[in-house]
Amino acid sequence: xxxxVIVELKPSVLDPQGKAIQHSxxxxxxxxxxxxxxxxxxxxxxxxxxxxxEEIERQLRQMCERLLANTVIExxxxxxxx
Amino acid sequence: xxxxVIVELKPSVLDPQGKAIQHSxxxxxxxxxxxxxxxxxxxxxxxxxxxxxEEIERQLRQMCERLLANTVIExxxxxxxx
Numbered sequence: 015x016x017x018x019v020i021v022e023l024k025p026s027v028l029d030p031q032g033k034a035i036q037h038s039x040x041x042x043x044x045x046x047x048x049x050x051x052x053x054x055x056x057x058x059x060x061x062x063x064x065x066x067x068e069e070i071e072r073q074l075r076q077m078c079e080r081l082l083a084n085t086v087i088e089x090x091x092x093x094x095x096x
Numbered sequence: 097x098x099x100x101v102i103v104e105l106k107p108s109v110l111d112p113q114g115k116a117i118q119h120s121x122x123x124x125x126x127x128x129x130x131x132x133x134x135x136x137x138x139x140x141x142x143x144x145x146x147x148x149x150e151e152i153e154r155q156l157r158q159m160c161e162r163l164l165a166n167t168v169i170e171x172x173x174x175x176x177x178x
Contacts, residue, residue, distance in 0.1 A: 020137055022137070022139070032138075035138065035163070035164070038163055039159060039163060042162055042163060044155060044158070044159060045143075046142050046143030046145060047140060047141070047142060047143075048141040048142065048143055049139075049140070049141035050138055050139070050140050050141075051138070051139040052136065052137070052138055053136070053137040053138070053139065054134065054135070054136065054137065055102055055104070055134070055135040055136065055137045056114075056117065056132055056133070056134055056135070057104070057131075057132070057133040057135065058129065058131070058132050059129070059130040059131035059132075060128050060129060060130065061127075061128030061129075061130055063128060073126065076126070077121060077126060080124055081117070081120055081121060081124060082117070
């Protein structure tokens with residue numbers, strides 16, 4: 015079973031990496047790039063033991079809260095692919 | 097207009113960051129994590145000048161090829177959110 019987790023800075027948090035990318039794109043000649051925000055994505059393969067979907071979602075949420083995201087400055091979302 | 101770009105290592109390329117995360121999750125007590133692959137995500141806001149969709153896709157593809165992805169070891173995908 016595969017899941018995708020996305021971790022992004024909260025909208026109120028400055029993103030210097032995104033700003034640097036925006037600037038580089040502009041230097042390369044790409045016009046009209048108004049904003050870039052950089053985030054992280056994790057593709058997680060979980061053993062399929064017939065757990066209910068809620069149990070998998072609970073586990074993913076815990077993974078985000080305990081390891082993958084810094085919830086002070088980051089928000090996370092996840093989806094189960096199959 | 098907003099677009100999301102995802103850049104991931106090609107499946108054949110080793111991902112030490114993903115392996116480290118997998119190991120940490122296991123250490124934290126999460127069972128059944130068979131694989132983790134780490135990737136990058138970019139939320140790009142583009143000025144809306146009434147360009148045709150193909151033009152926006154062409155621009156996003158060029159951004160990936162010229163800056164966001166190292167196409168030797170990474171693959172990319174993009175979606176236009178609205």
